[in-house]
Amino acid sequence: MSISRRLASGGLIDRSRPLNFTFDGKTYGGYAGDTLASALLANDTMLVGRSFKYHRPRGIFSAGPEEPNALVTLRSGPRAEPNTKATTIELFDGLKASSQNCWPSPQFDLRAVHQLAGPLLNAGFYYKTFMWPAAFWEKFYEPAIRASAGLGALSGLDDPDTYEKSHAFCDLLVIGAGPAGLAAALAAGRAGARVILAEEDFVLGGRLLGDTAQIDGVSAASWAALAEAELGTLPNVRILKRTAVFGAYDGEYGAIERVSDHLQVPPPFVPRQRLWKIVARQCVLAAGAQERPLVFPGNDRPGIMLASALRTYANRFGVTPGRRIAIFTTSDYGWRSAFELQKAGAEIAVVVDARAEVSPEVRKLAGNAPQFLGAHVSDTSGYRRLTGITITDSAGKTRRVAVDTLGVSGGWSPSIGIATHLGGKGSWAEEQSAFLCDERPPGMQIAGAAAAQWTLAQALENGALAGAKAASQVGLGLQAQKSIVASDEASGATPMWLFKGSRRKAFVDLQNDVTATDVALAAQEGFRSVEQLKRYTTLGMATDQGKTSNVNGLAILAGEIRKTIAETGATRARPPHVPVAIGAFAGLHSGKHFKPTRLTSSHAASAALNATFVEAGQWMRAQWFNAPGENDWLTSVTREVKAVRSTVGICDVSTLGKIALCGSDVGTFLDRVYINTFSTLPVGKVRYGVMLREDGFVMDDGTTAHLTADHWVMTTTTVNAGKVMQHLEYCHQVLWPELDVQTVSVTEQWAQVAVAGPKSRDLLQALLGDAFDVSNEAFPYLACAEFHVGNIPLRLFRVSFSGELAYEIAVPAGYGEALFNALMQAGKPLGVTPYGTEALSVMRIEKGHVAGSELNGQTVARDLGLGRMMSAKKDYIGRTMAAREALVDSNRPTLVGLRPVDRSHRLRNGALLFARDVTPAPDTNAGFITSTAFSPDHNHWIGLGLLARGPERHGEIIRAWDPVRSGDYELEVVDPVFVDAEGARLRA
Amino acid sequence: MRIPCPYCGSRDSSEFSYSGDATLTRPTPDNADAMFDYVYLRDNPVGLHREYWYHAAGCHAWLKVTRNVSTHEVIEAVLAHDEAAS
Numbered sequence A: 001m002s003i004s005r006r007l008a009s010g011g012l013i014d015r016s017r018p019l020n021f022t023f024d025g026k027t028y029g030g031y032a033g034d035t036l037a038s039a040l041l042a043n044d045t046m047l048v049g050r051s052f053k054y055h056r057p058r059g060i061f062s063a064g065p066e067e068p069n070a071l072v073t074l075r076s077g078p079r080a081e082p083n084t085k086a087t088t089i090e091l092f093d094g095l096k097a098s099s100q101n102c103w104p105s106p107q108f109d110l111r112a113v114h115q116l117a118g119p120l121l122n123a124g125f126y127y128k129t130f131m132w133p134a135a136f137w138e139k140f141y142e143p144a145i146r147a148s149a150g151l152g153a154l155s156g157l158d159d160p161d162t163y164e165k166s167h168a169f170c171d172l173l174v175i176g177a178g179p180a181g182l183a184a185a186l187a188a189g190r191a192g193a194r195v196i197l198a199e200e201d202f203v204l205g206g207r208l209l210g211d212t213a214q215i216d217g218v219s220a221a222s223w224a225a226l227a228e229a230e231l232g233t234l235p236n237v238r239i240l241k242r243t244a245v246f247g248a249y250d251g252e253y254g255a256i257e258r259v260s261d262h263l264q265v266p267p268p269f270v271p272r273q274r275l276w277k278i279v280a281r282q283c284v285l286a287a288g289a290q291e292r293p294l295v296f297p298g299n300d301r302p303g304i305m306l307a308s309a310l311r312t313y314a315n316r317f318g319v320t321p322g323r324r325i326a327i328f329t330t331s332d333y334g335w336r337s338a339f340e341l342q343k344a345g346a347e348i349a350v351v352v353d354a355r356a357e358v359s360p361e362v363r364k365l366a367g368n369a370p371q372f373l374g375a376h377v378s379d380t381s382g383y384r385r386l387t388g389i390t391i392t393d394s395a396g397k398t399r400r401v402a403v404d405t406l407g408v409s410g411g412w413s414p415s416i417g418i419a420t421h422l423g424g425k426g427s428w429a430e431e432q433s434a435f436l437c438d439e440r441p442p443g444m445q446i447a448g449a450a451a452a453q454w455t456l457a458q459a460l461e462n463g464a465l466a467g468a469k470a471a472s473q474v475g476l477g478l479q480a481q482k483s484i485v486a487s488d489e490a491s492g493a494t495p496m497w498l499f500k501g502s503r504r505k506a507f508v509d510l511q512n513d514v515t516a517t518d519v520a521l522a523a524q525e526g527f528r529s530v531e532q533l534k535r536y537t538t539l540g541m542a543t544d545q546g547k548t549s550n551v552n553g554l555a556i557l558a559g560e561i562r563k564t565i566a567e568t569g570a571t572r573a574r575p576p577h578v579p580v581a582i583g584a585f586a587g588l589h590s591g592k593h594f595k596p597t598r599l600t601s602s603h604a605a606s607a608a609l610n611a612t613f614v615e616a617g618q619w620m621r622a623q624w625f626n627a628p629g630e631n632d633w634l635t636s637v638t639r640e641v642k643a644v645r646s647t648v649g650i651c652d653v654s655t656l657g658k659i660a661l662c663g664s665d666v667g668t669f670l671d672r673v674y675i676n677t678f679s680t681l682p683v684g685k686v687r688y689g690v691m692l693r694e695d696g697f698v699m700d701d702g703t704t705a706h707l708t709a710d711h712w713v714m715t716t717t718t719v720n721a722g723k724v725m726q727h728l729e730y731c732h733q734v735l736w737p738e739l740d741v742q743t744v745s746v747t748e749q750w751a752q753v754a755v756a757g758p759k760s761r762d763l764l765q766a767l768l769g770d771a772f773d774v775s776n777e778a779f780p781y782l783a784c785a786e787f788h789v790g791n792i793p794l795r796l797f798r799v800s801f802s803g804e805l806a807y808e809i810a811v812p813a814g815y816g817e818a819l820f821n822a823l824m825q826a827g828k829p830l831g832v833t834p835y836g837t838e839a840l841s842v843m844r845i846e847k848g849h850v851a852g853s854e855l856n857g858q859t860v861a862r863d864l865g866l867g868r869m870m871s872a873k874k875d876y877i878g879r880t881m882a883a884r885e886a887l888v889d890s891n892r893p894t895l896v897g898l899r900p901v902d903r904s905h906r907l908r909n910g911a912l913l914f915a916r917d918v919t920p921a922p923d924t925n926a927g928f929i930t931s932t933a934f935s936p937d938h939n940h941w942i943g944l945g946l947l948a949r950g951p952e953r954h955g956e957i958i959r960a961w962d963p964v965r966s967g968d969y970e971l972e973v974v975d976p977v978f979v980d981a982e983g984a985r986l987r988a
Numbered sequence B: 001m002r003i004p005c006p007y008c009g010s011r012d013s014s015e016f017s018y019s020g021d022a023t024l025t026r027p028t029p030d031n032a033d034a035m036f037d038y039v040y041l042r043d044n045p046v047g048l049h050r051e052y053w054y055h056a057a058g059c060h061a062w063l064k065v066t067r068n069v070s071t072h073e074v075i076e077a078v079l080a081h082d083e084a085a086s
């Protein structure tokens, strides 16, 4: 039976809305407005996990995102989210959470034996301890360490929820809705600025929620509610709650909105989280400050918490985490916390201040509680919960006080992380005992506690000024601001970094189990810069990024190396300021939405013909068509090839890139981008062209048709369509803007079908009837034409990739399916066969045409047997560089045909080529096989390859060596054209 | 980072692709040494630089962008077409 630590009244929770939740399988009750941490504390559950390395019991330490200890796994199954801070989880009915890094439970953790192995796990233990024997690292040490030291685990299941990305634009982004942020948003919002106010918490107010001070005659929390209500009436202000700004980038801010994390399951069509890119002209960083813990022996026991967190739990959540509370402080704020806790009904057992002098007004805050000045806590006791503290007074005398809770307050560290993301660095301000940031992202001001404006009155005034200034920066008139009247408080503090006492560990970083001794050891071993200290000891790493530990750690380091804090400096904060799920960065671009699936217009018709599809570039293309009774791809492909070579086949080639070029200088332009000449190409003709990169290597190939005087259309390979478009636009806009040329991609506007085979003319005749004369005389090889059938524009090209008599026919994409179906229909009497990319590839290999495997970015035109196309009469892109010595070397691997000496042998792409009599080695390698196919014409496998001095070696027997696939066989080098070498068929 | 495209206005840099030094001029044909430098030897200056950016997910214009490569501050963006023609 657990005890309730909930106060009878008070707090901002909604007592009319009780909620049930489970933690480690046990059911508890809480209220709407609770966090998981406050609800656990209300149920007297302080111990929530075990520490990273030593598996020491750890309790809730803070009341916010700085939490180093209370990391839990939220939810279970595919929605499980490890390493979530209990202090930021908004309680909902049915919430399930479990502890991490302990087995079987936080109460009884069998791995707590690590505490005994302590000396092995000190600073740099990763680098020092487990080095020998070497083989043990991978097999034994690393798995053992990973299993026991660490944080929560991922479920390994697919995330069932969706994530969104959104852009927002504003005059002013206010980061944080505490007193300074609210005042800034009000000032700028009233002046008419477009304001976004982003607050990580689910309630606006920040420190106001944990404070009983008065503002404008009402309680601080009420003032926050009134401010929110006013901002809500301003149409130019947008409030983003549950939204953490995680980084400042160039000209924009990144923020993560936890849209549905406070719900069991996101509602339909609502994302779990939304990633914001916020473009803001001005920014006010009002992220507040983190209270610093104190470093003393035994300072990590459950029950030891930040004093300000105790205050927040009492005032905001109506919870006193303990029965008897001690306060250990070096600042006036510790006394204020004691005051607020007493006011809320908690018992303050003692206030210990390490400062020798404290003003009488501040001392009054402790009421009747015993006080020790110039004293410190030198030891603690209790295992699963604090049971007592030892106080060493100014005279060195010790006494033990029984308490179950200790609030610590070592002053404040401004939260300036986001201000340093663009390269600025915090600099130590001795007077404020804090790192402040002078070099900020453009347009950013820092206000409130983040700018060391500690007191409530200062924060409100400072925030209002910053908001007004931002409004005037964006050109809005300065408005007279109604001044905000707030009670002020004492804010004296003297930082003291390390207290000596018992031999127990004094922790600096609770999340990473880094102690003061580790810091000293690192300094002793020469890791004297803060960045080295961080990597060597892991201080300040992981989910809290050292929000409570960094300043203490470097101050202790400074003491060790006898430098000032200013000289020692701070580590540079880098985004993200808070952890962001990778799913949020992916947004909707996951699974099928990762990239579009582009279907050709004949897709449905092809599917109906039992096509198997393959991804080609960004498209899905028919790879082959399964005829009844066929059950292996080679049978289908061989049938398709035979059909094309004997009768007629059709193939959708719409995916080839198509670029329209218009203007009077297109011919000249093409002469400069292709290696061969196009300006001489008459209207009504098509020519094959090759283009190079400026470095001389082949970029792409394809045909360009001259349709009318000023209108040309280029085709590119499917894969390079975008790249060639970009290249042409570069050439035109940057290199030769004087040319009268316009380019536009029409790939998606035109559907195109290849009609190939000896009966292709008959098929077109049947399709077109009297509309167009397709006879060899009227429309010879490499002719092109544009005409209409009815009101449908058609383009016809007499080009051939297969080596047969062939055409390509194009129609506007909307007619693509109709064209494909009409060809199938008209071709029925001729036995028309649809064919896919495999048959296309077999036929191009049989014809020795180069494709993607040969246009691999490492070949020049000569390598591909296209050297004679390189015009000597003109300049073109890549010409000069292609003439480099190494690129015209006759020993370069050059295109050849290959066939197995043993005709039953299968060839495979990638096999290495060697002369018959050499031992295979890198320096004897003469090339490799680029493309292979089973040739139905020859009834055996054939290949194309790049072979040193290839063209001179026709007839030679060489060796193909393929050790990975146990291949070692002989090949005959032949001409790359295996079918119809004279080209009679395509001219028929 | 935001780039002010003369056609499209201030746009997210993810809409653009980057293509390096915009201060170079393509050498005349057959000057092999100059061409080699043009293709391979690029300066990597600190501070202000002029670079080509292509508005791939926008108007397809090639821009000459003046940018401080140390701070990522974009100072100016003009159409490469206009610059080259003038």
Ligand SMILES: [Zn+2]
Binding pocket: B005, B006, B007, B008, B009, B055, B058, B059, B060, B061
């Ligand atoms: Zn644009």
